[in-house]
Amino acid sequence: METLPHAMRGRRFLEGVAFLFLVLAAAFLFVRMLPGDPVDIRLQSSMVAGDEATAAVMRSTLGLDQPLWLQFVDWIGGLSRLDGGRSLASDRPVLAELAARLPWSFAIGNGGLLLGVTFGTLLGYASCFHRHGIASAFSRMLVIASQSIPSFAVAFLVFWLVAVELQWIRPVFGSPIERIAGPILVVALFATGPFARVTFGTLVAVQSSSWFMTALAKGLSRKRAMIAHGGRSVVVANAAVLVPELGWAVGGTAVSEIVFGVSGLSAYIVEAAASRDYAVLQLYLVAIFVWLGTAHGCITALRSRIDPRPEVRR
């Protein structure tokens, strides 16, 4: 019984290493398949046609004259030494550039999701307490709006409302909290609706379960029983919704960063994509893969812990 977990751990480790290698290879190949040559683009930005000699020198300096597999090996070797290479555009270490921006994007993406889960859950409970009340109508409206209104339009609307009309925040030159408040609100607005409706649906299902009937038989009111005994089901259901919402958080963060002018990853990545800044794009893709993978793993672990039944069945 002692050897099995070790063997499983070893297998998991090997699977992790293989997964990481695949992620790195996919990020590298995807970026290198983008049309457009970074050297040409860079020379074109100088407003004159670069001669072949200049292009060759630049290509050699950047290591782009090496075979592709050798460039991949160099890149992996650099990463193992925590060296992600240098940005083609700024000539600064990519890791330092990303590290300076990551906290903004991380705070906006995760803050927006957290706010969305919190308000969505509260709204879902309120909707369930009064099925035809304002909360229920509002949550339905949020879901429809999130599917039909472009995120950049909502971002502009939030900017106008909270910064121009109400003057609650100064998104450009205020404190760090002010600078991320607007973008977090945008991400949260789009995330709230789905969590509210899933919470509502889960609570409706809970009300027909035998253990809920038992709680009622013990003398609890319907609302108290939902609060006391529906929480576990709601967490499990919302954890399932959180996985696809992670993808939205990446896109929503990018849009809101651009609209609010936050110095996060998004603007930097847009520039990097335009100039085919390979080192930046590769590392960004790896960071996104790793973040999504880690978050997915944490959510799965949370669900298993709260509701181990699927694991047992497997």
Added chain:
Amino acid sequence: MQDLSISRRALFASATSFMAGIAALSRSTLAQQRPLIIGQTFIAGGLDVAEGSAGWAMVSHGVAENLFTVDRYGHVVPQLASSASRDGDMAWSVTLSPGRRFSDGTPVTASEVSAALSRNVERNPATRASVGRLQFIPIDDLTMRVITERPTPVLKSVLAEWGFAVARAGSSGPAFTGPFRVVSFETGSRLALEPNPHWQRPSSHSVTIVRFQDGQSLALAFRSGEIDLAFNLPVESLGMGRADGLRTVKTFPVAYQYLAILNTRRTVLSDERVRRAISMTIDRAQIVQAIRGGKPSASLWASIFPFGDVSVSPTDRRGAAMLLDEAGWVPGSDGVRTKNGVRLSISLWAYPQRPDLATMQPVLRSQLAAIGIAVETRMTEQATTLARSGDFDILLWAQHTAPAGDPAFFPGLFLASDGGNNFAGWHDGAMDRLVAALRNAVRPDERVAIARQIDARTREAAPVIPLVTPEWHVGLSQRLASYEPWGSDYYIVRGDLTAP
């Protein structure tokens, strides 16, 4: 009911406290003295003026300077240099102004400037566009010899080009000579500046340049009161800015030109008669109306320059139709002309970085349809790549055609057969001779006369059709209400940028 009230109250209390907390933080920060905030849609890609267009950006940001510059009237005037004299066909002596220092306190000497500019020439191909590779040799503390690869009578103008911004490589980053010096730089996002204490008349304000990727975001930030200077506001946002007495919007003419570049390598557009017909059909006044600003222009240069021609020929659609008839393009049953079974259909490209160009597309499509030319409008994110590929019929293009105040820049780069940006693929002996003559012309009146001939030849053959000299819009807070914009986007942060 009690539970519902608790839930509602919790929701309301959370939202209120969240916003109240933010508002409190906002007020506390407002109380502090803040720098002048400049919002714009571009920022330097890096601090190394030898790389790409960073030299232009650093001059525009008020950080770097050239030996010579262009003043608000379009004249080339001394900046770090005091004079330049020609010693021979390809040799010049340049004398530096005494008493100038870099922002780290190092004196500006001929050896420092020579080293800086030699590095620019070595690393940036843009520096070799006008007169080839330049050599800079220090003679004494304030004098250096400049050797050009091709003869030029206008070295001052060449040295005013953005590739020749001066920077000294210091141990803690580059040092410049402009009115402001760099405090911190977030690539692609923000640039914090403080007054350069070694500049002639140091400003009393720090400056922060914030980049917005979207013009509408810039307009909203300006409207919210956070921005002191919002550069190049979108036309559609102007009403919003002007409605507020606390802010003003100033509109100013720029030296950019909106141009249509015709690909003469295409069979249809290789015929000069077709190109001229297109040129004669365009109603520039209607374009100005569509983009809500600017002046119709049939010249390669803006009218603020002495070589810019202000005259605009009237639209002549009947004449254009006759030219197309003569070229063998006859009206088809659907109104589109055909020749040997081929429809007269062309692609018209624009790029989103200049929104005005996209606005112009449907106007031009409708105008060309009137003489039987079918137009398919398209957009590209990579205008330069498309231009170089030659995979277009007509490309709308925004260009500062005299960035150093001299007419030689544009024809040498865009119209000469060997021009680095000869996107039209046009080869014309007469134009090449005019470009060569302009390179060698010494007297200002002679240069103006040749520039006019270049304009006339361009109008005649129409490989490039000038359309509009645009106007741009700058939003100003009360602190900067007296700021006067000039110099397009080349000189935004200047030494006179100060608040009362």
